[in-house]
Amino acid sequence: MPTIRDVARIAEVSVSTVSLAFSSPGRVSARTLERIRSAAAAVGYVADPLAQSLARGRSRMIGFVVGNVGNPFFGDIRRELENYALEHEHFVLITDSSGKTDRERDLIEHLIGLKIAGLALAPSSFGPDYVKFVESIKVPMVCFDQKVAGIERDFVGSDNFLAGAMLTEHLLQLGHRRIAFIAGPQHMHTASERYRGFVETMASAGVEVNPNYVVDGQFTRSAGYEAAMRLLIQPERPTAILGANNAVALAALQAMQELGFSCPDDISLAMIDNVQWSSVITPRITMVVQDTLQLGNIIARRLLHRITDPDANSEPPQDFVLAPKFVPGNSCRRI
Amino acid sequence: MPTIRDVARIAEVSVSTVSLAFSSPGRVSARTLERIRSAAAAVGYVADPLAQSLARGRSRMIGFVVGNVGNPFFGDIRRELENYALEHEHFVLITDSSGKTDRERDLIEHLIGLKIAGLALAPSSFGPDYVKFVESIKVPMVCFDQKVAGIERDFVGSDNFLAGAMLTEHLLQLGHRRIAFIAGPQHMHTASERYRGFVETMASAGVEVNPNYVVDGQFTRSAGYEAAMRLLIQPERPTAILGANNAVALAALQAMQELGFSCPDDISLAMIDNVQWSSVITPRITMVVQDTLQLGNIIARRLLHRITDPDANSEPPQDFVLAPKFVPGNSCRRI
DNA sequence: CGACTTTATCGAACCGGTTCGATGGCCATC
């Protein structure tokens, strides 16, 4: 690999001039620039990004940290960010914390060690220690998905209250009153907001929520399955189940199938968030989906803005909250 | 951030001794080691990975390059690699080429610029230029999923011929003779092997393959959908469809549903490769799945072996081919 | 006890860039 000194020797200029020629070509005379360029081309010189990062104290890499890169929700966002970053000559490093806070912390520290230019983070936790940690990160960053109280950073996400409210309203319109809710972990903002959307919409309609109809599915498949089973073995079963995310809702569908209940004939089902191949799942589940492309786009623009605009770090953090979209299926029956 | 010179000053030793103390503690006297350690702890010294990589000419990072990190197949492999790498103090950088060869090339070059210790690559292409490029990569590497003719590297994958043969045999056993095959791109090793498994098993059973029953689904959802439609509008429809991967098979299921055919009553369906939430798709599709955990494990061990063992690069490349597993569903009817 | 090996430590060069203050040539101004 040729180095900058090789180029300098061939072009018969100093090393610093070569460096200058590449970083700000305007400040080098046309003749010298030409000599340097052809010398570089002759030996196939490419600047070593590692050495550049070390000297500059920052790289052109962006860290992307989520709990599960396999989740299509994050996948769409990632793709948007990658494409936008590439247009601005930045490079996305994807990492996966598996939802573990410790690992997330390690990953972020490692990325900062790599002198990343920016960070897109889907927070995996909450609480004072966590907030303190995130606040200690000096790198330009955008948080998304999970709004964490106390973190004063740009945030991009969906209106989860509305998501819960829309589906509840839909079920009420169809005549359902015995509506069950499989909730997520209440310390998560998305989960508590979705739940609040459910509860308040029920209250507005004057329908009482049966405490036995609210179960905790932890946003996971296994807990969702157990929670659904608890709902389905009750003597007075709900007529509709609202899953706070895709995993618990599909787990509920599986539980119904295994117990021999038909959806929607016996029990209606609705869920928040899309899932891959939802169109071939029978029945097609009525759902509210997030505009992942738009979310990804906003995250990308905001982050690149903070990275490239020198006086952007004086701008106060801002929240971007998008409305989700209702996608009717055939999993909800009128009663 | 404290540097190695701060530590040296406080511990009253030279910089090189501090460096030595961390890289090979055995070569420093116990008393000095202690002084250095407490000095480092006092100021919270952590070595800068960037500077280390620059000086050493290699980092402790492993590149993971695939066409679609959202694919659960790659997700399982990635997780295994991450866990194993972490145990050996290595760190996985995930990148996604979106299946584009140009981008894959850029990503790999960028990773090499980062002086990665090793590379796990799911090749996205084939042909002389591609082979030449991959062969030019000096970093320890393991290829997986797609076997590319001409690339002399470790390879880890499944027996795709067997996968095609197993499902074909299963359908034949159930009495099917009019079996259709939605193929993948024939230049891909996985696709051609699966197809070969189908054709040769049919031949062994003395059953002729109707040319109209072999269509190209490109391994994608959209092409698979069109291919399935071409099958379903024929006057003499097949009694069973074998999808060469999950995308084309599920696209076929969707096509059947849209045309009002029942699976398996009207047409049986089988596929190669699992899909997330396959248990809630009705009917549960009979399939042959790859042992992703085992694949990931072998990839991880092999790669780390090549990275850590100094004389591993003299070992010849080796192929690891695993047998896939048959998972019965209820999408295939006896006729 | 002197010669030889081993051990602990150090200084300097190096990895491959960036950056800033200094230098000298050139042109415009009064």
Next chain:
DNA sequence: GATGGCCATCGAACCGGTTCGATAAAGTCG
């Protein structure tokens, strides 16, 4: 024609580590 400002270029220091040959002290052997 001396003064001042601008422009192109350079040298040296720096980013934060690693590594190797040198050196001096300590240990081993006959």
